[in-house]
Amino acid sequence: MRLFAALSVLSFHWTAYVGIAGVWQGVTPKEVLPALNRVAAYGWLGVELFFVISGFVICMSCWGKRAGEFFTSRVVRLYPAYWAAVGLTAFVVLTFTQYARWGADEGLDTKTVLGNLTMLQQPLGMRHVDGVYWTLWVEMRFYLLFAIVVAAGLTYRKVVAFCGIWTIFAVLAPQAQIPLLTTFAMPNESPFFIAGIGMFLMYRFGQNLLLWGIVGFSWILALTRLTSIQTIYVGVLNHPLSWKVMALGVTLAFALVLGAALGLFNWVQWKWLTVAGALTYPLYLIHQEAGWTMIHFSLTRGLGVKSALLVALATALLTAWLIHRLVERPVSKWLKKGMDRSMATLRRVSDEPAPDKK
Numbered sequence: 001m002r003l004f005a006a007l008s009v010l011s012f013h014w015t016a017y018v019g020i021a022g023v024w025q026g027v028t029p030k031e032v033l034p035a036l037n038r039v040a041a042y043g044w045l046g047v048e049l050f051f052v053i054s055g056f057v058i059c060m061s062c063w064g065k066r067a068g069e070f071f072t073s074r075v076v077r078l079y080p081a082y083w084a085a086v087g088l089t090a091f092v093v094l095t096f097t098q099y100a101r102w103g104a105d106e107g108l109d110t111k112t113v114l115g116n117l118t119m120l121q122q123p124l125g126m127r128h129v130d131g132v133y134w135t136l137w138v139e140m141r142f143y144l145l146f147a148i149v150v151a152a153g154l155t156y157r158k159v160v161a162f163c164g165i166w167t168i169f170a171v172l173a174p175q176a177q178i179p180l181l182t183t184f185a186m187p188n189e190s191p192f193f194i195a196g197i198g199m200f201l202m203y204r205f206g207q208n209l210l211l212w213g214i215v216g217f218s219w220i221l222a223l224t225r226l227t228s229i230q231t232i233y234v235g236v237l238n239h240p241l242s243w244k245v246m247a248l249g250v251t252l253a254f255a256l257v258l259g260a261a262l263g264l265f266n267w268v269q270w271k272w273l274t275v276a277g278a279l280t281y282p283l284y285l286i287h288q289e290a291g292w293t294m295i296h297f298s299l300t301r302g303l304g305v306k307s308a309l310l311v312a313l314a315t316a317l318l319t320a321w322l323i324h325r326l327v328e329r330p331v332s333k334w335l336k337k338g339m340d341r342s343m344a345t346l347r348r349v350s351d352e353p354a355p356d357k358k
Contacts, residue, residue, distance in 0.1 A: 001256055002053060002280040003273075005046035009132070010287045010316070011036070012043030014295065014309065018238040023296040024305075030239065032305055041237055045249035047135055048192050048222070052257045054139060055196020056203075058146060059159065063204070067151040068343040074143050075339060078119070078136070080331035084323045085285035086116045089130045092290045099296040100289065130289045141184055142193050156205055163194045163214050167221070188229055191222040195254060199261040207262075215258065222250050282328065283320035291316055 013020075015033050030037045062070045090113045093100040108129065115126040122128070122137040149162045166185070173185035186193075198214035205211075226246050234241055259265055291312050298308035 001260065002050070003276040003283075005049040005053070006280045006284045006287075008043040008046030008049070009284065010043070010291070010313075011040040012046070013132075013288050014040075014291060014312070016040040016043060017236055019236060020292050023292045023299075025299060028238070041239070041241065042245055042249055044233055045246065045253065048250060049253035049256065050135065051138070051189055051192035052196040052199075052253050054142065055193035055198075056200045056257055056261065057196075058143070059154075059197045059200040060203070062146075062150050063154050065150065065154075067147055068346065070143075070147060070150045072336065072339040072343060076332050076336045078139075080335060081282045081323055081328040082119060082136070082285060083117060083331075084327040085282060086113060086129050088286060088319070088323075089290050092293050093129075096293050096297060099300065100293045130285065132284060132288050138186065138189050141186060142189075145184060156201065159197060159201060160210065160214070163197055166190055167194060167217065171221070188225050191218040191225065192253075194218045195222070196257060199258050202258075203261040215254070219251070219254050222254075223247050226250065278324050279317065279320045282323040283316055286319055286323070287316050290319075 015029050015036050018028055018030075020029065024032045029040075033040075061073060065073070090108065093108060108127075112121075112126055113129060115121045115124055116129045116133065118124070119133070119136055119140065122134060128134060145166065146162070149158055152158060167190070169181065169185040170187045170190040173182045173187050176182075195215050195218035198211050198218065202211050202215075226243060230241055230243065230246060294312040294315055295308050298311050299305070303311065
C-alpha cells in the first residue's frame, strides 16, 4: 500500500509537474506524455494515502509505550535514510548541475544542506534540498501532537478524545486566522491522520458507531478541504483538476486502509511486499530532484522518453534498496542502542532526588 502511494507521487512528479519543463527539453510533461499526464496529475493523492497510513501505524506502534520510547522510535525510523537522501540529492544536484532543476546558483549551499539535516528547514525558513520533504514537517507536527497523548498514557478514551479535540481545532483554525493554531491544527491534513487513528481503534477494539463516526466525519472533512488543496496543485499542473476524481481518490485512500483495518486483505501474504514496504521511504525521499536529474541526463544522451523513465525508475529503486541495506538498517540499529541508553540515563537521573543545599 505504501509502495503504491510512493509510486503515485513519483508518477506525479515525473510526468505531471509543470515545473520540470527544462527536464523535458523545454516542453511541458503534458506535451511529452499526454495520456500518462492525465492520470499522473492525480498522483499527489498518494500523499493523502500516506497520511492515513501514518495515523494508523503511529497509533499502533506506540500503544503501550512511554513518551521516550515513542521519541526514539521516530528518530530511528526517520533520520538515517533521510540523512542519506539529503546527502545524495545534494551531491547529485551539485555534481550534475547542468541537468538538475536547481543548484548552487539558486541557493543550494552548505548552510542549506546542514539546515535540511535537522528536518526543521521549513520552520527555519530554509529551502528544501528536495521538495518532497515538506511532508516530513507535516508528519513531525502530527508526532508532536500525538506525543502529548502518549505522555499521558494511551488509552481508548484518551485517543478518542484526542481525535475529537483535534477535529474541532482543525475546523476552527481557518476562521480563527491565528498562524500558530493553523500550523498545528493542519486543517488540510488532519482529517487523514485522524481517520487513520480511528481505523486503528477499529482494528484493536472492534467496530462501533463512535469509531465509524470519527472515520466518516474525517472523510467528509477531507472532501471539503479538497478545494483548498486543489488550488495548490492546479498551480503546479497548469490545468484544471476534477473534484469528482479527487474525491474518488481520497475515498480510495480511506477504503484501502479501512479494508486493512477490518482484515479484508489478510489473505495477501506475498513475501516481496515486505521488501517493497522497506524501500518505500528511501524511494520517496530520493525520487524527485535526483530523479529529474537522471531523466534529463538520459534524454541528453539520446534515450527516448520511455527509456529515460525506465532507467530513472530502475536507478531510483536500486538506490533506495542500497540506502535501506547499507545505511538505514545498520545506522538505525546503532542509533536505537544509543537512544535507548540515553533515555535510560534520563529516566534514572530524573528519578534521583536533588542534592541537599548546604
